[in-house]
Amino acid sequence: MPLPTRINLGAFALIGAIVILIGGAFAWAAGWIGPRRISGGDVIEALEYNGGGQQPGYRRAHAKGLCFTGSFSANGDGSALSSARVFKPGRYPVVGRFSVAGGNPFASDGRNIFHSMALAIKTADGQEWRLAMDHTPIFPIADIASFVALQRASKPDPKTGKPSPAVMKPFLAAHPEVKAFQNYMAKAVLPGSFATATYYSINAFRFTDAQNVTRFVRWQFEPEATGPGLDKKHLDQLPRDHLFNEMIARTAKAPSRWHLRLVVANPQDVTDKATIAWTGPHRNLDAGTLTIDAVGPEETGACRDLNFDPTILPAGIAVSDDPLLAARSKAYSSSFTRRAGEGPRASAVGQHSNGGNAR
Numbered sequence: 369m370p371l372p373t374r375i376n377l378g379a380f381a382l383i384g385a386i387v388i389l390i391g392g393a394f395a396w397a398a399g400w401i402g403p404r405r406i407s408g409g410d411v412i413e414a415l416e417y418n419g420g421g422q423q424p425g426y427r428r429a430h431a432k433g434l435c436f437t438g439s440f441s442a443n444g445d446g447s448a449l450s451s452a453r454v455f456k457p458g459r460y461p462v463v464g465r466f467s468v469a470g471g472n473p474f475a476s477d478g479r480n481i482f483h484s485m486a487l488a489i490k491t492a493d494g495q496e497w498r499l500a501m502d503h504t505p506i507f508p509i510a511d512i513a514s515f516v517a518l519q520r521a522s523k524p525d526p527k528t529g530k531p532s533p534a535v536m537k538p539f540l541a542a543h544p545e546v547k548a549f550q551n552y553m554a555k556a557v558l559p560g561s562f563a564t565a566t567y568y569s570i571n572a573f574r575f576t577d578a579q580n581v582t583r584f585v586r587w588q589f590e591p592e593a594t595g596p597g598l599d600k601k602h603l604d605q606l607p608r609d610h611l612f613n614e615m616i617a618r619t620a621k622a623p624s625r626w627h628l629r630l631v632v633a634n635p636q637d638v639t640d641k642a643t644i645a646w647t648g649p650h651r652n653l654d655a656g657t658l659t660i661d662a663v664g665p666e667e668t669g670a671c672r673d674l675n676f677d678p679t680i681l682p683a684g685i686a687v688s689d690d691p692l693l694a695a696r697s698k699a700y701s702s703s704f705t706r707r708a709g710e711g712p713r714a715s716a717v718g719q720h721s722n723g724g725n726a727r
């Protein structure tokens with residue numbers, strides 16, 4: 369057997385180094401080495417801790433919801449920003465869900481908390497766009513570690529029903545970015561109906577047009593219906609299912625409509641922090657109309673078994689550099705896997721509480 373020459377010794381060393389590098393990269397990606405990363409399961413445990421325990425079979429966030437169906441009619445103008453089929457003139461079927469934030473499906477609607485809308489829009493080319501939006505243009509935190517810390521810090525004290533100031537104060541001192549959201553919630557109108565709320569993407573996305581030009585975009589669904597906001601001083605006097613019952617009654621009479629406004633980032637806009645609003649004039653356009661003409665409980669609607677993961681996007685739209693998007697995808701997937709495995713439950717809207725705290 370010939371002795372190894374200097375050249376093939378060098379080749380062996382190179383191959384060895386490559387194997388170690390690939391192995392290391394794999395171990396890092398799998399989370400076996402390096403600083404411990406926050407998993408989707410960690411996020412779900414923090415949400416359950418905040419909510420005072422599990423509600424098996426329900427979503428771990430936005431647990432209280434109502435399914436709906438309708439359509440999105442694109443007027444063609446959105447094609448100026450994205451080559452996605454959904455922006456070409458046409459009418460596309462929509463399945464969606466209204467919800468209020470929090471892990472308790474029996475919670476009262478009278479809370480100063482997110483009112484939300486999720487959508488799944490399908491086009492004939494087999495592409496799908498899933499959207500999960502809140503009624504605020506910004507989010508309290510910008511990264512997943514802060515989200516977990518917020519869930520832990522804001523757990524309501526059973527005696528007062530509010531977060532303990534002793535826990536919340538140090539959290540807020542370490543997270544000054546939350547202030548912008550607190551200021552917004554203190555001043556903003558809390559929509560009096562799901563039909564009169566504007567729903568925001570909050571996170572930025574990358575839109576690529578047919579000429580391959582990419583721009584950062586945030587979007588919002590603006591309602592045609594108007595109406596007064598909830599009386600924030602007397603939220604505790606609202607019937608438990610006020611918002612959901614109002615939407616059921618409203619839809620029995622007439623459909624509700626929203627316009628999809630696409631807002632293009634200015635060069636100085638921050639795209640990787642959901643805590644920072646894009647202020648001042650922006651290029652924007654109305655890409656079409658969302659019409660919701662039927663609502664129904666989760667057990668008979670098509671929304672219960674859907675995961676409205678905001679990273680499920682059609683060609684022509686991609687995630688941005690906002691780290692919340694990947695974090696949301698992991699958390700929604702963990703929530704979905706758990707609730708599907710537990711056996712889905714009937715809609716809590718209109719049902720008696722199972723003993724959970726109604727806040």
Ligand code: HEM
Pocket residue numbers: 411426427428429430433465466467484485486500501502507511512515568569570571642674675676692695696699700701703704707
């Ligand atoms: C790190 C930040 C976030 C985390 C960890 C998180 C976590 C979750 C989880 C676990 C669910 C339940 C998913 C399921 O079981 O299907 C959920 C639902 C939802 N989230 Fe988030 N979320 C985050 C940020 C946001 C933001 C920024 C928005 C709004 C733009 C949002 C809007 C919604 C909506 C509307 C739903 C309900 C979707 C449905 O009806 O199925 N979330 N979230």
